[in-house]
Amino acid sequence: MSPTLLLPSTLLLLLLLLLPAVTAAAMDPDECPTKCGDVDIPYPFGIGAGCSRSKGFEITCVNNTAVLPSATRMTIPVTNLSVAPEPVAKVSLPVAYRCYNLKGDTVGEFDGHVDVNTRGAYRISDARNVFVVLGCNTGAFTMNSNATGGGGGGGRYDYRFYMGCFAYCDGPPGAAADGRCASVGCCRVDIAPGLTDNVVQFEDWPHDGMEYSPCDVAFLVDRDGYEFRAADLLMDVRRRSMPVWLDWAIRDGGDGEPMSCAAATGNRTGYACVSANSECVDAVNGPGYYCRCKQGFEGNPYLEKNGCTSK
Structure with a gap:
């Protein structure tokens, strides 16, 4: 068969092979979606393949909610993305908790594990966030960056960073005052820079007969976005999330x-x-x-x- 007779089919095959590459190529940002619900999506962020600078800046729009991926398979809702005056993103993260019955037995828990660094762009902002612990007879700390598997090279501890504090109440928390996070029902501590992940560990202290504080609670939160209320000792932990700032670069x-x-x-x-x-x-x-x-x-x-x- 003459080679010239194969030319049209060969060209067609080449075009079909090239089509996925063309489709996956970067699009003009002007042709990409610029909003998801109420959240603006400025470049280098983008919704869908080819609309962001790289995979690290891809945003998924789910039911009009902008979300980031997480290495823990938990989607992270986004409420703000900004390129100016500073490169920040505001997200919602669930609280960590350990709840008890009146006998002091654990009846539910969640360690708050999240990893925002699946593609390298984000860091949890140390300048804008704090770590807060709520409860009576409660101690908790956040652990960050696995020392052996995360490039830390091993060492004395399993994680590179540990930050935490302790909160007490002498009986029913009458002394826990709204607006005061001073170790009575609430404590807070600054966090280190460079964090990409978070997991909470609670201390094992007695909790029998503490219906006024049935759960240990801990979370990262915008340092200006949370004010302690004594009623938060009874918060619905399974439905509660907190605003957290991420730095990106x-x-x-x-x-x-x-x-x-x-x-x-x-x-x-x-x-x-x-x-x-x-x-x-x-x-x-x-x-x-x-x-x-x-x-x-x-x-x-x-x-x-x-x-x-x-x-």
Whole structure:
């Protein structure tokens, strides 16, 4: 059979093979969805394949709710995504709890395990969040970054970070005062920078006869987004979530090495600050960098067309 007779079918086969690659290619951000429910989705974030800078910035829209993936298979609802003036995301995370009956037996528990770093973009903000513990005769701590499996190299402890505090009540919590988180029914502690995950461990202390505080409760929360109420000692833990801030940055150097402004501007391949009026800033919570508009300009520095425009 003549080779020329095979040419049309060969071309068709090549086109069919190329079609998935074309479909998966990056789309123009102007052609991508910009909202999910009430949440704006600015580039480098995006909904669906080809609409974000990378997998780390993909957002899923489920029933008009924007969600992040989690390495723990738990979806994380997103309430805010921002590229300016700072690169932050606000999410809702469930509380951790351990509940008891009047005999002091455990009748339900959840350790609050979450991992926001499935693709490398996010860190739990130490500047904007605190760790809070609620209860009477309660001690809890958050453990972060597996030391052996998470690149810590092993050592004295199983995790690289431990942060926690203790809360007491002498009998029914009459001394627990609204607005005061001072170790009577409530305590709080700052967290370390660089955290990507969270899991809570509760101390094993007696809880018999404590109907006024049936659960130990602990959670990460926006440091300005929670004020203690004595009634929270009776909160419905299975339905409660808390607002938590995440810092994000461009952390993908392409070779596995942390990406800084010096490295990114020295090698423009994949450089994210594409607006002519943008500049690079090194991240302060974990490796990487983010982009911002130069003084006198505003907008989205990650967009080449109509990115940073004059005020």
